[in-house]
Amino acid sequence: MTITEPTTEGPKTEGPLELESGREALAERPLGVLTRPQGGRGWRDWLSTVDHKKIGIMYGVSAMVFFVVGGIEALLIRLQLAVPNGGVLSADVYNQVFTMHGVTMVFLFIMPLAAAFANYLIPLQIGARDVAFPRLNALSYWVWLSGAIFLNSSWIVGGGGADCGWFCYSPNSGVTFSPSHGVDFYAIGLLIAGIASLVSAINLIVTCLNMRAPGMDLFRMPVMTWMLLITQFLLLFALPVITVALFLLMFDRLFDASFFNPDAGADPLLWQHLFWIFGHPEVYIIILPAFGVVSEVIPTFSRKPIFGYTFMVFSGIAIGFMGWGVWAHHMFVSGIGPISVAAFSLSTMFIAVPTGVKVLNWLATMWGGQIRFTTAMLFAVGTVAMFTIGGLSGVTHALAPADTQQTDTYYIVAHFHYVIFGGGVLGLMGGLYYWWPKIFGYMLNERRGKINFWLMLIGFNLTFGPMHILGLQGMSRRIDTYSSGFGFEFWNMVATIGSFIIAVSVVVLFHNIWKSKREAADLPPPGPDPWDARSLEWMVPSPVPEHNFDEVPTVEGLDEWWHRKYSFDDDGRVVQIATAEEAAQDGSAKGVHLPAPSFWPLVLAVGLPLIGYGLIFNLWLCVPGGLLVGMGIFAWALEPVDDPDATHDHHDDDHGDDDDDHDDTASAPVAPGDDTASAPVAPGEQQGGE
Amino acid sequence: MTTETSAPVASDADTAAAALVAPGDSNDHGPTTGISNTKLAMWLFLGSECLLFGGLISTYLLYKTRRGPDNLAIPTDVFDIPFTSISSFVLLMSSLTMVLALAALTRGDNHGARVWLLATSMLGGVFIGGQVYEFTSFLREGVGFTNNPASSAFYALTGFHGVHVSLGIVMLMSLFVASWQGKLRQEHSETVEIVGLYWHFVDVVWIFIFTVIYLVPA
Numbered sequence: 001m002t003i004t005e006p007t008t009e010g011p012k013t014e015g016p017l018e019l020e021s022g023r024e025a026l027a028e029r030p031l032g033v034l035t036r037p038q039g040g041r042g043w044r045d046w047l048s049t050v051d052h053k054k055i056g057i058m059y060g061v062s063a064m065v066f067f068v069v070g071g072i073e074a075l076l077i078r079l080q081l082a083v084p085n086g087g088v089l090s091a092d093v094y095n096q097v098f099t100m101h102g103v104t105m106v107f108l109f110i111m112p113l114a115a116a117f118a119n120y121l122i123p124l125q126i127g128a129r130d131v132a133f134p135r136l137n138a139l140s141y142w143v144w145l146s147g148a149i150f151l152n153s154s155w156i157v158g159g160g161g162a163d164c165g166w167f168c169y170s171p172n173s174g175v176t177f178s179p180s181h182g183v184d185f186y187a188i189g190l191l192i193a194g195i196a197s198l199v200s201a202i203n204l205i206v207t208c209l210n211m212r213a214p215g216m217d218l219f220r221m222p223v224m225t226w227m228l229l230i231t232q233f234l235l236l237f238a239l240p241v242i243t244v245a246l247f248l249l250m251f252d253r254l255f256d257a258s259f260f261n262p263d264a265g266a267d268p269l270l271w272q273h274l275f276w277i278f279g280h281p282e283v284y285i286i287i288l289p290a291f292g293v294v295s296e297v298i299p300t301f302s303r304k305p306i307f308g309y310t311f312m313v314f315s316g317i318a319i320g321f322m323g324w325g326v327w328a329h330h331m332f333v334s335g336i337g338p339i340s341v342a343a344f345s346l347s348t349m350f351i352a353v354p355t356g357v358k359v360l361n362w363l364a365t366m367w368g369g370q371i372r373f374t375t376a377m378l379f380a381v382g383t384v385a386m387f388t389i390g391g392l393s394g395v396t397h398a399l400a401p402a403d404t405q406q407t408d409t410y411y412i413v414a415h416f417h418y419v420i421f422g423g424g425v426l427g428l429m430g431g432l433y434y435w436w437p438k439i440f441g442y443m444l445n446e447r448r449g450k451i452n453f454w455l456m457l458i459g460f461n462l463t464f465g466p467m468h469i470l471g472l473q474g475m476s477r478r479i480d481t482y483s484s485g486f487g488f489e490f491w492n493m494v495a496t497i498g499s500f501i502i503a504v505s506v507v508v509l510f511h512n513i514w515k516s517k518r519e520a521a522d523l524p525p526p527g528p529d530p531w532d533a534r535s536l537e538w539m540v541p542s543p544v545p546e547h548n549f550d551e552v553p554t555v556e557g558l559d560e561w562w563h564r565k566y567s568f569d570d571d572g573r574v575v576q577i578a579t580a581e582e583a584a585q586d587g588s589a590k591g592v593h594l595p596a597p598s599f600w601p602l603v604l605a606v607g608l609p610l611i612g613y614g615l616i617f618n619l620w621l622c623v624p625g626g627l628l629v630g631m632g633i634f635a636w637a638l639e640p641v642d643d644p645d646a647t648h649d650h651h652d653d654d655h656g657d658d659d660d661d662h663d664d665t666a667s668a669p670v671a672p673g674d675d676t677a678s679a680p681v682a683p684g685e686q687q688g689g690e
Numbered sequence: 691m692t693t694e695t696s697a698p699v700a701s702d703a704d705t706a707a708a709a710l711v712a713p714g715d716s717n718d719h720g721p722t723t724g725i726s727n728t729k730l731a732m733w734l735f736l737g738s739e740c741l742l743f744g745g746l747i748s749t750y751l752l753y754k755t756r757r758g759p760d761n762l763a764i765p766t767d768v769f770d771i772p773f774t775s776i777s778s779f780v781l782l783m784s785s786l787t788m789v790l791a792l793a794a795l796t797r798g799d800n801h802g803a804r805v806w807l808l809a810t811s812m813l814g815g816v817f818i819g820g821q822v823y824e825f826t827s828f829l830r831e832g833v834g835f836t837n838n839p840a841s842s843a844f845y846a847l848t849g850f851h852g853v854h855v856s857l858g859i860v861m862l863m864s865l866f867v868a869s870w871q872g873k874l875r876q877e878h879s880e881t882v883e884i885v886g887l888y889w890h891f892v893d894v895v896w897i898f899i900f901t902v903i904y905l906v907p908a
Contacts, residue, residue, distance in 0.1 A: 132727045202734045210721035210730060236738045244745030248846065257835060257842035258758060259749070265758035266839045274745055637864075 048597035050134035053544055055141045056120030057439065060432075062145055063113035069152070070104035071506060073097050075499055078463070082496035084484035094480035095163035096182060100152075102166030103186065106286065107193055108148045110420065113428050114289035115144075115197075118204055118228045120439060124537035125225045127213025127555060129548050132206040134595040135636065136199050142605030144196035150609040151189030154182050158616070162186035165478065167275050167330075168249070170260035170268040175253055181616055187250040188612040194239045194246070195608070201235035204228065213536075215555035219313065222535040223306055226313045227292030230320040234281040234288075237324075242278035245271060254615055272334060276327035284323045286420055287387070288316060290427025291358060294380045297434050298362050300533045301377035302369025305559055308361045315354035315361075322351040332403045341400045348398035352391060359388055374531070375449030379430025382457050386422025390415055393468065408478075411471025417464040429456070429509075437530050441543040442520030448512040455505035462498025466491035529580035534562040539584045547592035550585040598639060604632035732884045736891045739854075743895050746850055747902055750843040754903075758838030765844040768831045770824070771904050777820030778900050781855070784813035785893045788886045798876040804869045807882075810889065811862035814855050821852050844903065851899055854892045861885045 046054060076097050080086040089097060119137065123130055131137050154161055158181035164173040173183050208221070208229045221229075249271070251257035258264035260271045299306045306312060328336055328344040362384050371377070393415040397403045406412060429452075437443045470491050475482065482488050529538040539561050540549055557563055564583040569575045610625030721727055757764055787810040794802030825845070835845045865885060868874040874881070 133731070198738060202731050202738075205734055206727050206730050209723050210725070210727050212722045216722075236734060237741050240738050240740075240742035241745050244742060244749070248749065251835075251842065251846065255835065257846070258837075258839045259753075259842055259846075263759070264839065265756050267752060270749060270752060274749075277745075 045597070047602055048138075048599045050130075050138045050595045050597055050601075051546060052119050052123050052131045052134065052137055053439070053546075053548075055137050056116045056118075058141055059112045059119060059144075060116035062141075062148070063109050063116060066104050066108035066112070066148060067506070070101050070109055071503060073101035073104065075503060077101060078496040078499040080480065081482070081492050083493065084482055084489060086481045089480065091480040092163065093160070095165075095478075096161035098478060099163050099165055099168075099182075099186075100155075100161040103151065103162065103190075105420075106166060106282070107190060108151070110286050110424050110428070111197065112144060112148075114228075114231065114286070114424075115140075115200060117224075117289055117293070117428070117431055117435070118200075118231070121435070121537060122204055122207055122225055122228055123211065124540070124544065124548060125222045125535050126208065126211060126216050127536050127549065127553050128207065128211040129552070129592070130595060131203050132211055133203045135598050135601055136203050138598065139601035139604060140196045140200035140203065142196075142602045143199070143608060144193050146605040146609045147189050147192030147194075147196060150192060150612050151185055153609075154185030154189075157613075158182055158185045167279060168271075169275075170249075170266075170271040171262055173249060173253075173271070174261050176261075176263075184250065184253055184616045185612075187246045187253070188615060191243060191246045191250070192608050192612060194243050197235050198239045201232040201239070204232045205236065208232075213552050213555050217555075219310065220555055220558050220560070222292075223295035223309065223312050223316075224289075224292035224535070227288040227295065227316050230316050231285050231288045234285050234320055234323065238278045238281040238285065241274055245274035245278070248274075250615070269331075269334060269336070272331050273327070276330045277324075279330065280327040281323045283416075283419065284319055286424045287427075288319070290383060290387075290424045290431075291316065293427045293431035293434065294362060294383050295358075296533075296535065297376045297380040297430050298365050298384075299559075300434075300531050301372045301374055301380075302366045303372075303532070304365055304369040305534070305562075306361070307364035307367075308357075309558060311357060312361050315357040318354040319351065322347065322354070326351055329398060329400075329403070332400045333407050345398055345400045349395060352395055352398070355391055359384055359391075374433070375444070375446055375453055376430045376434035376531075378450065378453045379426050379433060382453065383423055383427040383430060386418055386426060386457075386460070390418025390420075390422050393418060406471060408476060409471035410467040410475045410477055413477050414464050414467035414471060417460075417467070421460060421464065426456070426460075429453075432509075434531065435537075437526035438537055438542045438544065440517075441525065442516060442523070443526050443530060444512050445516045445519065448508060448515065452505050452508040452512060455501055455508060459498045459501030459503075459505055463495045463502060464498075466494045466498075470495075527581060528584035529561075529565075532565075532580070534559040536561055538580070539564065541584065541587040545587035545589075546594060547589055550587060550589035598636070600632045600636040600639060604629055604636070607632060726880060729880065729884055729887070732887050736887065739891065739895075743847075743850070743898070746843075746847045747898065750847045751902060753839035753843040756839040758840075760838070762837040762841075763831070763833045764838060764840035765828060765833055765903070766840075768828055768833055769904060770827075773820070774824065774900065774904055777817050777824075778896060780813050780820070781817040781893055781896055784810045784817070785890050787813060788889050792879060792882045792886050795874070795876060795879045795882050800869060800872075800875065803874070803882070804866060807862055807866045807869065811859045811866065814859045814862065814889075818852060818855055818859070821848065847899060847903070851892070851896060854895075858885070858889050858892055861888065 046058065049055065076089060077094070080088040080094055119131070119141075122128075152161075160180045160182050162168065162178070162182035162185065163180070164178055164183055164186070168183065168186060171177055208225060212218075212221070248257070248259040252259050252261060258266050260266050260268055262268050295306055295312060325347045326344060328340055329348045332341055332344075362380075366381075373381075393411070397406060397412070397415065433444055433449055470488055471477075473487055475486070475488050482492075526542055528541050530542070531538070536553060536555070537544070539553065553560065561583075565576060565578050565580060566574050567577045607625045607628030610628065611622045612625075614621030614623075614625055721730070723730065725733075754766065755764065787806045791803050791806030791810060794800075794806055825848075833841050833844075835842060862885065865874060865882060
């Protein structure tokens with residue numbers, strides 16, 4: 001609470017930890033009912049966990065579930081468009097399906113999958129035991145999940161999904177043109193998911209800035225961590241803008257306000273500006289984590305440090321800044337005027353520069369390296385290639401005259417799928433293969449992995465490559481069908497075939513996960529560092545023990561883990577000084593204090609969709625929802641530390657958003673002085689956070 | 691401090707604790723930046739809030755004179771600038787009392803901290819009361835939320851701010867209750883400081899909103 005100067009003695013890392021483990025928890029009950037759950041085993045543990053690794057896994061699993069949901073929606077779209085005058089879906093359902101496909105893939109698949117990596121990897125890569133606010137981390141996940149389920153529940157209780165396109169332009173989003181509740185679910189569902197992302201962004205930024213191991217300077221952080229950090233900053237500043245837009249949309253639809261309805265004298269361009277001020281940074285929110293993955297995978301499998309580390313980092317930062325100055329390139333045909341068009345056209349061309357720097361740096365990293373084409377490496381290289389194609393078609397959009405011809409055609413659809421699927425999804429897939437042994441303790445089979453990769457790459461190009469041609473031929477985006485005779489038939493059929501090849505590749509992925517798990521029993525365990533990698537997460541056992549590091553490492557340079565394994569001889573050649581097994585920690589530390597689990601994040605998360613349903617159907621429902629949220633916040637604040645030795649608890653995670661702040665006080669008394677109680681314990685062994 | 695009660699856990703360690711490492715810093719070796727996690731999180735949150743109010747203020751600026759097709763009344767028709775100026779002054783004064791509360795707690799004056807916390811939240815309450823009065827009188831004069839873009843934008847902007855002030859009052863009252871129970875002591879002054887950050891932010895935002903809505907001529 002009071003800031004005294006940080007203790008500078010550093011972690012006391014000599015010897016194994018010697019905290020008692022398994023002692024009785026000494027929680028007291030300030031309100032009679034509030035003790036912290038003890039975790040335990042099985043599913044209950046997952047409901048109350050605050051472990052960043054488990055939360056990361058839950059994010060990943062949920063994201064894959066919604067990947068399947070969004071994928072089925074995509075296949076429905078492609079089935080409908082496979083032949084002229086398709087009759088699979090009605091025009092109305094088609095609108096809902098393509099809208100929900102976009103919303104699901106962006107908000108419920110890629111973002112949470114990136115969040116999974118961020119949660120799992122950031123603490124490990126910076127040498128921390130957990131994120132800064134473990135309970136807020138759990139809150140982020142549960143709130144995101146409740147928002148995701150809420151959003152999709154509109155299929156059942158809302159009279160269908162949202163049908164206004166993922167960017168939901170006015171006046172299509174108004175009650176007149178979208179009378180079902182789909183858009184209400186869109187607005188409130190994304191508001192709820194936005195709360196989750198905002199809390200998570202604050203949490204992870206604080207983690208990156210404040211929880212680094214000794215010696216882990218900002219410019220020693222892996223590029224992955226850097227890209228994730230920049231992503232969190234983008235989220236931090238982009239989400240409030242979409243929050244405003246979604247609130248105003250909700251007011252328009254549910255409370256008859258006049259923000260976007262042109263008939264009521266409002267300006268539909270306002271929505272477009274608000275949406276894209278969020279929406280363009282969102283593109284980088286999606287792509288930067290994949291850039292991070294690529295920046296880890298390529299150096300590892302080229303056996304070279306990343307080329308131009310600082311350039312890579314500053315390119316990422318430059319993208320983060322410039323990403324705010326290009327949003328109106330989504331609106332070149334909306335009548336924003338020649339000066340705006342010229343300015344945004346220029347800025348859009350400029351943002352290609354830092355992106356190009358990254359592409360060239362990846363190539364230079366591979367240049368002269370001892371390249372191993374593992375599945376992860378194939379995905380990474382595929383990401384670079386596909387993203388470059390998407391980036392080049394993006395530059396064609398930056399030319400406003402060309403864009404006026406391409407806008408709202410399939411050329412746009414082709415472009416953004418090359419960026420988001422070819423860049424974002426392929427990159428994160430590579431991340432799955434790369435970090436899978438670290439997270440789950442067994443390797444994914446390489447042969448099946450390569451089948452997965454090639455199927456996905458070929459299917460992807462067959463699906464979205466032809467859309468360039470279709471778009472230039474004049475096929476409109478979002479039409480639910482087309483007549484024969486326009487020359488659209490062949491390429492649409494090709495795209496549909498391609499989409500099913502992608503589906504097969506995803507099946508191969510799931511099969512690989514399942515089969516490799518079964519085969520793992522007969523294989524030697526992967527060990528801490530199966531890829532001969534470079535960053536700190538590889539110096540702990542696989543799967544990562546609950547306490548992450550036995551002793552928090554002291555970092556002496558970039559690629560710290562690599563330099564613990566290798567050095568240079570007198571002739572400047574790389575020589576191994578230790579095997580991974582020798583240099584790695586064995587995960588044997590006992591009794592490391594971990595943040596106690598908590599059910600209150602889950603309780604809070606249940607309250608929010610109740611408020612959402614209340615706003616749509618019956619305001620009385622908001623009462624239990626609001627009570628749950630309020631109770632959750634106060635109970636959260638008053639929740640005791642389970643173990644008086646496990647200090648540092650009382651207020652750390654209370655400031656995620658404004659309604660949390662009063663918690664500090666209330667929770668302050670819980671463990672005001674436990675540092676003393678834990679005096680025998682070296683400060684270096686204290687559990688971080690919570 | 692007559693109402694001092696012992697903290698539920700580890701009370702024997704309290705006094706010694708103050709002399710040791712800052713208990714709030716959750717890293718093994720203190721926060722890398724030297725700013726505690728909680729305070730850093732609040733700063734980040736406030737940075738995010740700037741964009742929230744930025745969006746709402748922009749919306750109001752865009753719509754402030756739009757009467758809609760029915761040409762209904764807009765908020766500027768019925769402003770009572772002297773009244774709102776007074777309530778704005780009250781809100782600004784609450785920032786002063788907030789500072790005094792923090793100063794009192796920092797020097798160990800629990801009673802003073804309590805008084806100033808209460809004063810701050812009461813001043814905030816007066817401001818909210820003024821807003822409620824303003825809204826109802828506007829409604830009586832025919833400026834409803836659904837009139838036209840101008841009135842929708844006005845209520846959305848000032849309403850969002852009002853909600854923020856109200857949440858701030860909840861925090862201040864929580865601090866007050868904690869202090870009254872003897873749980874808010876000198877070593878917790880950073881908590882008050884952080885709530886203070888939020889409170890000052892909400893005040894500063896009001897300066898912008900007041901200027902944009904009431905002072906800049908249409």
